[in-house]
Amino acid sequence: MRAWLESLRDEDLEAVAHIGTADRFPLWYYLVHIVTHSEQQRRDAAILLAHCGHVAPDTEFLYYADACHQKPSSAP
16 A cells, blocks of 8 residues: 555646546545545444443544554563
């Protein structure tokens, strides 16, 4: 994926992507949609949890990244 993204030129991103639907947008629209759609899903899950009386966990990507990069505790 990274190699493909790095290979894209401005012209590639501006080109209309034909993905088999009636919607035809520049490729960069779809790339932005991928990111923003996942954010919407996390928000919707948090709303549902709150509606059921639960506290939603932190869903921001940087919280996730911090948790992945923390070193395990060396406590005995």
